[in-house]
Amino acid sequence: MTESKILTPWRSVAAAFALNGALLGCWASRVPAFVDRLDLTESTLGVLLLVMGVGALVSFPLAGRLSDEYGAVRVTRWLAAVYLVSIIFVGLAWSPIALALALLVFGLCHGAMDVSMNSWASEVERHLGRSVMSSFHAMWSLGAGLGAAGGYLATSAGASTLAHYTMAAILSVVVFGPFLRAPWTSTIRRSDRKHPVFALPRGPLVLVGLIALGAGLGEGATVDWSAVFLRDVIGALEAQATLGYAAFSVTMVVMRLSVDRVITRFGPGLVARLSGILAAGGYILCAVTDQFTVALIAFVMMGMGYAAVIPMAFSRAANDPDIPAGQAIASVATLGYGAMLLGPPAIGFIAHAASLRVSFLLVGLLALLIAAFATSLSPGPVRAPRSTEGR
Numbered sequence: 001m002t003e004s005k006i007l008t009p010w011r012s013v014a015a016a017f018a019l020n021g022a023l024l025g026c027w028a029s030r031v032p033a034f035v036d037r038l039d040l041t042e043s044t045l046g047v048l049l050l051v052m053g054v055g056a057l058v059s060f061p062l063a064g065r066l067s068d069e070y071g072a073v074r075v076t077r078w079l080a081a082v083y084l085v086s087i088i089f090v091g092l093a094w095s096p097i098a099l100a101l102a103l104l105v106f107g108l109c110h111g112a113m114d115v116s117m118n119s120w121a122s123e124v125e126r127h128l129g130r131s132v133m134s135s136f137h138a139m140w141s142l143g144a145g146l147g148a149a150g151g152y153l154a155t156s157a158g159a160s161t162l163a164h165y166t167m168a169a170i171l172s173v174v175v176f177g178p179f180l181r182a183p184w185t186s187t188i189r190r191s192d193r194k195h196p197v198f199a200l201p202r203g204p205l206v207l208v209g210l211i212a213l214g215a216g217l218g219e220g221a222t223v224d225w226s227a228v229f230l231r232d233v234i235g236a237l238e239a240q241a242t243l244g245y246a247a248f249s250v251t252m253v254v255m256r257l258s259v260d261r262v263i264t265r266f267g268p269g270l271v272a273r274l275s276g277i278l279a280a281g282g283y284i285l286c287a288v289t290d291q292f293t294v295a296l297i298a299f300v301m302m303g304m305g306y307a308a309v310i311p312m313a314f315s316r317a318a319n320d321p322d323i324p325a326g327q328a329i330a331s332v333a334t335l336g337y338g339a340m341l342l343g344p345p346a347i348g349f350i351a352h353a354a355s356l357r358v359s360f361l362l363v364g365l366l367a368l369l370i371a372a373f374a375t376s377l378s379p380g381p382v383r384a385p386r387s388t389e390g391r
Contacts, residue, residue, distance in 0.1 A: 234291075
């Protein structure tokens, strides 16, 4: 088989999504190790997560502008390289301040790459002429699950965070690097600097944005707090605590690989309503149980509930009849990713004031926003696929 048949555009973008998720999964799986080594309180951890989230949010508009002016594929490759180096510095952090600085850079790289690779993915989707966005998000979830599984192995082997993250970066280069160099030329577009830096949803997209907010908060809470919850609240061993996010991520992969067929058959409204109920039920079940096995089942429910929501929200935004696709997606992403990145620090502050169980209950209640506003995901007129240059 020739290289051109192996290094297809879909596989190249899928590798970028998997790499982005894998490094975040590595971080999420070892949070308890940082808590112990640096003697972090819940409020201190909340501040550190806030720093990481702010870094990501600040990067969004800059990454979008760079992707327009230099090409999404080129910017994604640049960011992937820096992202791989940044996680090594996270593992090296020897104090809360050093960890805050490392997480700031890590968050900047993660958020910026998220924007650029989604822009690249939309180009490939238009080129293929069919919906493939959910499959890319499935690859992100697969990568995150692999990163969490690697954390389980590293913790079981007694590896330090530095050794773990260094090995993860090297393996990521070996596994994903060849696919990222597949031939592709992105469309170069001159940025309109009159547009606001941070766009918020307006009109009917307000409810779509709230749905993305509810989903983003739930996903972000699982990333940063699942391991801590299982260890400190449920009483699981540190190695066992890594399995919560792994179960969540694997479920997300399975669901996202089939989400297009499910939505086609049942419609986005019904799928979103059931998704919100499942996600809320998972968080509430997790918050009230003391059993490790039941908690894992709850994380599976969360994965089933959140899997389809963000792809459906982006699809609805892209097909809005009144707002241009790019602006619409950016506005919804601001609420969704903003909640995903800034919600976990808020959970830390609430946990410090009350408990982590109370925080999980609140996240579950906010997941009901997805069910409440499900009908807002009914699609508008579908935009015809546009061709891109430089195949």
